[in-house]
Amino acid sequence: MSTRPQIIARERRKLVEEQERIAGELERLREAIQIEVDVDAEEGDPDLIEREKNVALLSQLEGRLARVQAAIRSIDKGRYGTCERCGKEIPTERLEVRPDATLCLTCQVEVEKLIKRGQMPRDQQELE
Ligand SMILES: [Zn+2]
Secondary structure, eight states, rough: OOHHHHHHHHHHHHHHHHHHHHHHHHHHHHHHSSSOOOOTOOTTTTTHHHHHHHHHHHHHHHHHHHHHHHHHHHHHOOTTOOTTTTBBBOOOOHHHOTTTTTOOOOHHHHHHHHHHHTSGGGSSSSOO
């Protein structure tokens, strides 16, 4: 069983690593997208398909990077481990199992029920 500060430090390290990984990947993708595609390339051209794939991946990664950075900020502001929905402290035992949890168990169950009933947009779900 880890103590809360240990879990927080571990989680922050993981997030920083993730941030670096995503930033590197984004750089690679941006370069790939800049490569010129023939002006007369037609629909279905492999270069175009490849570029569209990269553009989609790029925006996906940008979203993930934003979430990772938001998580790091919340740790730095001392908000890590606080439920985003009810503001109660998320128990250390839960953080140990799910260090990326942003909701306490009660709220998590509630939110999952709402999602199942289709009352909440998918993008408000907990991180992955
Ligand atoms: Zn809660």
